[in-house]
Amino acid sequence: MIMKLNPCMLAAIARQLQRAKHYYLTVVFSLALTLTMVFSVFSILDVAYLQPLPYGESDDLYYLEGSLKYQGQDMPGTNTQNLLALQQKNSPFSQLAIYFSWSEYKLYDDPNRPIVPVYMGSSNVFEVLQVEPVLGRFFNANEDLGNKQPSAVISYQLWQSHFAGDPAVIGKSIQLNQRRFNIIGVTPDNWVLPQKTDVASAIWLPMDMDEQLDPKTFGGYSGGVKALARLASGITFEQASEQAGILMAAAAQQNTPDIVKEYPISARLQDFTSAIRGDSSNIILMLVAGVILLTLIALINLGNLQLARAVGRVQSVAISYVFGATKRQLFKEIFQHNLLVIGSAALLALLLTQLTFDAIQTLGASVLPRLDAMGLSVYMLLFALGISLIIALIFSYIELKTIDENQLRTSLQSSGKGTGKQLSKGMSHCLIGLQLLFSVLTLTASSQVLMASLSEALRPNNLVTDDLWSMVIHYAAIPTTEERVNLQRAIQLQLAGKPEVLQVSRASEPRIPSPYNMDTLYNEAGESISNSRIITVDEHYLPLYQMTVEGRFFTYDDLTLTHKPVLINQRLASRLTGNPLGQKIMTGDKVALQIVGVVNNTNFPGDASYEGDELFLPGQYLGERTDTLLFKVTPDYTELSQAQMYAELLKIDPRLDLVQFASVTAQFDDFSRNQRFAAGIAAAISLVSLIMVLAGINGMVSYMVRMRRYDLGVKLAMGATQTRLLHHQLLELATPIAAASLLAFSLAYFVIGYSRTLPEWHFTLYWHELILSLLVLLVFSMISCFLPVWQVLKTDPIKALRNE
Secondary structure, three states, X not given: OOOOOXXXXXXXXXXXXXXXXXXXXXXXXXXXXXXXXXXXXXXXHHHHHHOOOOOOOHHXXXXXEEEEEEOOEEEEOEOHHHHHHHHHOOOOEEEEEEEEOOOOEEEOOOOOOOEEOEEEEOOOHHHHHOOOOOXXXXXXXXXXXXXXXXXXXXXXXXXXXXHOOOOOXXXXXXXXXXXXXXXXXXXXXXXXXXXXXXXXXXXXXXXXXXXXXXXXXXXXXXXXXXXXXXXXXXXXXXXXXXXXXXXXXXXXXXXXXXXXXXXXXXXXXXXXXXXXXXXXXXXXXXXXXXXXXXXXXXXXXXXXXXXXXXXXXXXXXXXXXXXOOOHHHHHHHHHHHHHHHHHHHHHHHHHHHHXXXXXXXXXXXXXXXXXXXXXXXXXXXXXXXXXXXXXXXXXXXXXXHOXXXXXXXXXXXXXXXXXXXXXXXXXXXXXXXXXHHHHHHHHHHHHHHHHHHHHHHOOOOOOOOOOXXXXXXXXXXXOOHHHHHHHHHHHHHHHHOOOOXXXXXXXXXXXXXXXXXXXXXXXXXXXXXXXXXXXXXXXXXXXXXXXXXXXXXXXXXXXXXXXXXXXXXXXXXXXXXXXXXXXXXXXXOOOEEEEEEEEOOOOOOOOHHHXXXXXXXXXXXXXXXXXXXXXXXXXXXXXXXXXXXXXXXXXXXXXXXXXXXXXXXXXXXXXXXXXXXXXXXXXXXXXXXXXXXXXXXXXXXXXXXXXXXXXXXXHHHOOOOHHHHHHHHHHHHHHHHHHHHHHHHHHHHHHHHHHOOOHHHOOOOOHHHHHHHHHHHHHHHHHHHHHHHHHHHHOOHHHHHHOO
């Protein structure tokens, strides 16, 4: 529908804006905030379900990974040799491509040397995906396994950010760590792979060009090794899944026989689209349900405001009717006005939605798919247009329902006796109850999310991290072990010599690790008991965190022993029978290690998946690629930036690289950032819901008492007191409020009770906070009822009897 706005109409609109600016500000900004949430959720739904994947024949594309049976559960883990065997044998796939991400790479051509995502891919990975390069070419036979070809395919985003979209980028070279690669192609934008959030900004190298992992000899299993496949002609998904499992198990028996003895190996095949979405469907469903609820609250509240506005405009509408305007013409005028107002709110909401995309991508990338493809798509614009038309029609219908042809003429002489088709008392109470019902449900959900997020974010990590700093140093460019050890010792001594540094310690990895160093542990009987994180530390490391110990900490002498003692955490100790002190435990090499102490568990607020079994070994730095230094500083220590610390390292040796430098407190705070943000969002939703429902109740009660002002005047004239009328009105309004509160609480209680029957929906309940939030809502609801009634009674309704 196209509106024609002539100068007279624009002038009339300007006059209306001036006369009712509070109404327009309330409607536009309230609706804009609501629609921003609606559009943001729709944009997530759009990229997850509506927009096609950027690959050819994506419906025929499949995702393959290995699976290990561990303690009765299937854990993802794939071996490259097993996938290579599936490539070469008569498998159920017409095409099979392998890719993985393993080593950490820095882009040395950038002065800041940022860490960039790098994927290794078989030469046919782009062929299986059926994509074409933006520039250059993709891998071909030159990049086959074994050729060690230093080729690189860069992402569209890297091409734009690092090379400014230079069309002559093909043939140039980039340095990743200590090696240079020739750029041969540029991928399209908005790439996506299952369980990966950084593919759209990644660099692709041939599969045999990783610094550490050789796919021909890799003897372990990793969750980072995956495959893409297309089924052979005539093979069904069920047949392919079964055959892949058999072939994977056979390959594992040949390539990793020792691991197969402990963990049965199979394969997991998924259609590519389902693998991309992962477990996000439930999250998206909850988001959609949440915005529908908020939209209903907003529409009911703004609908009440429309009723009040219609009452105020009824005489001007009556004049139009007297001069010959038909109901159709009145509806057209009202609809054009409402569409203009709501369209303004929708445009503002689209602008705000565009501004929220970066925040959504940053915070939701780990749980929601394809967020880097979010934008104001055609689907989004059509949705915005459709919802604007629907809301305009609803508001126009509400206004038009107040028009009664038989009463419009008499309204020109009427006063406070009421005009138009007044809502019945029952309908008014029903609207108040609906607002409260939706608000109680929203507050129930948001209060639980708020408390759950806060509880997780504020959960203690069981460490004392004050004044502790951590730095991870990369020694890969140093060729000999002896030189690496000497440099590490020099760095540690230089740090210890600073007056603000109180103590320095080292470990094989930081407290918040990336990646884990995991190994299977066995008890003295040779039985597998755990897949544990193993960390090598010196004698100062655990005491610096002020960890508690049952038994003893390491001593300096422990570092050089051949048969070393170990410390374990309480989680691992719980897997042993009896007192763990003095017992022996074995790692994968089956060397017995005596337990001399049990330390308290470390919690990782923000991601409990890090909270597993831990085994600490005493040891010095022996020349590994990376090493971590932990040091304690004085409270007045002036913080250094990573760039400043990196400059100090370069003075020692320009081949050194600083991977990470931050205070330990900041690292843990950043770890729980998503939970704090979720708590803030839940608090904001609660506040917006509370404000909107109170405004809606206030508007409906204002409408009711204004329409009944004449009746109130009659009762006052017959001897009723203002206090008595106030009590009567409040008691009358308390009925729908109490009924709605009881119904909402019953529904919430039913949902909570039902969730207890579903293990995947189990969550902690915060009854005290829930009841407190409901009491606050009820108190403010009664205040919202009290104020408009009291205001009308103070204006002396008896004047309505005299048409004043």
